[in-house]
Amino acid sequence: MFAACEKIWINAQIASLDSRQPASYGLLTQHALGVSQGLIQNIAPMSAFERARINLNEVEIIDVHGAYLTPGLIDCHTHLIYAGHRAQEFEQRLLGLSYQQIAQQGGGILSTVGATRAASVEQLIELAIPRLKALIAEGVTTLEIKSGYGLDLVTELNILRAARQLAQVFPIRISTTLLGAHALPPDYKNRADAYIDWVCAELIPAAVAENLADAVDVFCEYLAFSPAQTERVLARATDYGLGIHVHAEQLSNQQAATLAASYQAWSADHLEYLDEAGVAAMAKARTVATLLPIAFYFLGETQRPPIDLLRRYQVPMAVATDFNPGTAPLVSLRLAMNMACTLFRLTPEEALAGVTRHAALALGLENKIGQLATGLAADFIVWNIQHPAELAYQVGVNPIKQRVFAGELTYV
DSSP states (O other): OGGGOSEEEEEEEEEOOOTTOOSGGGEEEEEEEEEETTEEEEEEEHHHHHHHGGGOTTSEEEEOTTOEEEEOEEEOOBOOOOOSOOHHHHHHHHTTOOHHHHHHTTOTHHHHHHHHHTSOHHHHHHHHHHHHHHHHHTTEEEEEEEOOSOOSHHHHHHHHHHHHHHHHHSSSEEEEEEEEETSOOGGGTTOHHHHHHHIIIIIHHHHHHTTOOSEEEEBBSTTSBOHHHHHHHHHHHHHTTOEEEEEESSSSOOSHHHHHHHTTOSEEEEOTTOOHHHHHHHHHHTOEEEEOHHHHHHTTOOOOOOHHHHHHTTOOEEEOOOBBTTTBOOOOHHHHHHHHHHTTOOOHHHHHHHTTHHHHHHTTOTTTSSSOOTTSBOOEEEEOOSSTTHHHHOOSSOOEEEEEETTEEOOO
């Protein structure tokens, strides 16, 4: 099998995150990993590599001297592309205003909408590049990017176009999500049903016509869209064969997770107010619970997602940054891992699974990425660490030795 490889990484401790492996982290000690045409061709003990070595004269061999390999990290919930900033709202919250009060005064999402509508695709790309590079630099190889800061046809599509263009320029996989139902734009004030009509009749078909969206998302919340309005968008997305995410149970329990599960959603996200009925529905549908601890931290929330219930029902838990200008402006998936442990009490192994195997499941990509196994994409990181728990334990020091994307060493 190694003879068919183009490159082989040897003397590796492979934290495969492969659920079929019995050891913690799916750990394979003293193994070799072979790559061909961007895919993992073979993973085997070093003894098997040594037996095959005599026939490997043309193969590039990379000795990592006992370093750890993990799958490339996956940030499965971001709002990476936007214009403007909301630093003043950070200050307002510290002076006592709530998220809801700021939104009611014209701040929040709508303030970003105004700045983003005024930006061109080129400007949106330029603004997004430093954020993207920061994630790439700490080991992210797959990224989800949502629209939602346009709330009109031109800008929503421009955000998705910008995301597609970033994927063509940088060594990263980008999954795009149409979040047209993010907030009610000023031009539809007090006409939420009419806006949802427009999202279903015009926006979704336009995004599909240009192949710009892999999925849709809806912010189902009392200050955004009702469950009935959310369901209309989910039904329309299903008609077009799009994946489904839902911002669910962040500020109140709207039974949005149960609704998402009824549409076989890839993920329900936030989930601070999720109840047992919602957990049970998600478990039955295998809908991923995407946890967003940076937003929880940044907003000073106190109600945590029901982690013990999610464990009991064996609901897969992903972890993501929710990077956005208002409620999670911190561009670090490793920080999100740490916060998932310290604030939500995940174990480091759960946090790493949350940014690899379960994050892939949350994007409908579980058959391509998220684990180190034969036939999956050769997206992985070589880390200068002594134990995989270090990836959630320490933030601010970058222990990456190599970043491999589609079988190639990459640097940004």
